[in-house]
Amino acid sequence: MRAAIILLLTAISAQAADREFNEVVRVISDEFHTRPMSIPFFGLVNAFTAAVRPAGTRHIDLAVFEHLSDHDRQGRNLSEAILNAVGRSWKPFVQVRSRRNGHEETVLVYMRQQGNEWKLLVTAVERDEATVVQLLLNTDALARWMASPDRCARHWNGEVTE
Amino acid sequence: MKFAMPVLLGILPLAAQDIKMPANLDRLEAKASEVVNVQLDGALIQLASRFLSDKDPDEAHVKRLVGGLKGIYVKSFEFDERGQYSMSDVEELRAQLRAPLWARIVGASSKKKGENSEVYLKTEAGQITGLAIIVTDPKELTIVSIVGSIRPEDIRDLGGHMGIPKIDFETKKDKKDKEDDK
Numbered sequence: 001m002r003a004a005i006i007l008l009l010t011a012i013s014a015q016a017a018d019r020e021f022n023e024v025v026r027v028i029s030d031e032f033h034t035r036p037m038s039i040p041f042f043g044l045v046n047a048f049t050a051a052v053r054p055a056g057t058r059h060i061d062l063a064v065f066e067h068l069s070d071h072d073r074q075g076r077n078l079s080e081a082i083l084n085a086v087g088r089s090w091k092p093f094v095q096v097r098s099r100r101n102g103h104e105e106t107v108l109v110y111m112r113q114q115g116n117e118w119k120l121l122v123t124a125v126e127r128d129e130a131t132v133v134q135l136l137l138n139t140d141a142l143a144r145w146m147a148s149p150d151r152c153a154r155h156w157n158g159e160v161t162e
Numbered sequence: 163m164k165f166a167m168p169v170l171l172g173i174l175p176l177a178a179q180d181i182k183m184p185a186n187l188d189r190l191e192a193k194a195s196e197v198v199n200v201q202l203d204g205a206l207i208q209l210a211s212r213f214l215s216d217k218d219p220d221e222a223h224v225k226r227l228v229g230g231l232k233g234i235y236v237k238s239f240e241f242d243e244r245g246q247y248s249m250s251d252v253e254e255l256r257a258q259l260r261a262p263l264w265a266r267i268v269g270a271s272s273k274k275k276g277e278n279s280e281v282y283l284k285t286e287a288g289q290i291t292g293l294a295i296i297v298t299d300p301k302e303l304t305i306v307s308i309v310g311s312i313r314p315e316d317i318r319d320l321g322g323h324m325g326i327p328k329i330d331f332e333t334k335k336d337k338k339d340k341e342d343d344k
Contacts, residue, residue, distance in 0.1 A: 091205075094200050094325075098197075147213075147324065149324065
């Protein structure tokens with residue numbers, strides 16, 4: 001059993017995040033002079049994800065930034081920098097900018113085909129936090145995104161965790 | 163956080179669309195409480211259609227409809243209050259949808275809801291090659307550009323799929339069918 005778990009974790013960790021995911025993380029890190037928070041045992045999350053596939057997700061790469069402040073910013077146009085970091089191999093899919101009740105959030109979703117699989121790269125930036133997620137989706141989850149991309153982007157966090 | 167979304171939306175590739183989003187619409191983004199941009203190119207549409215069931219009649223119908231499409235582009239603005247945009251903001255967009263290529267085929271308004279829907283059809287060499295929809299509401303503005311072969315009466319069935327809003331209108335064919343039923 002232990003050998004099986006080690007094998008599974010090894011296989012999952014071998015599925016490294018794409019260069020563009022790391023680039024987007026770097027852009028946000030540089031802009032705010034900070035680093036994403038460390039998430040203990042995230043490898044186990046992916047082991048769970050690979051086995052259980054919550055909401056049709058096979059693999060997750062995640063970077064979470066907290067306590068962001070305008071005070072620490074470099075002042076670049078973050079949107080343009082993310083767009084450049086993502087590059088042309090990802091298709092722009094959905095963008096949502098919401099500003100309600102003093103709460104501002106921007107969600108940028110890009111999509112890329114890799115063989116028979118599809119990946120989503122979701123960047124969400126709020127007033128004081130940001131999240132970058134790369135998801136490898138199964139067909140059911142992808143179908144949900146394709147059927148209702150605007151709704152999924154608005155509730156992307158729920159789509160990941162539901 | 164100053165995220166400069168208008169700049170981002172402005173520089174997204176729009177070349178595949180039949181209509182171009184005027185710069186004044188980008189300026190509306192600063193006033194809107196929510197802006198949503200959905201872009202589905204031909205490859206993504208074909209991918210989406212693969213997930214639609216052949217057994218479910220509704221899904222099978224939508225699957226057939228999207229078979230000839232090369233792109234679906236939806237942009238919608240929501241505002242907190244009435245009057246934050248005006249019809250002159252939409253005029254530059256309407257100016258692109260003129261004869262001989264484009265023809266307005268539906269103009270429906272609901273006085274109760276204050277909603278106004280317009281459907282424009284693009285025809286080239288006798289073939290329908292595109293469709294544009296403008297839906298205005300006191301607190302909402304939605305623009306849809308569909309590239310490819312589609313019949314106007316099929317728009318209703320596509321509503322609610324792939325980011326296209328549900329639109330309620332009667333085409334000439336619907337009216338004729340109703341009259342025939344009487």
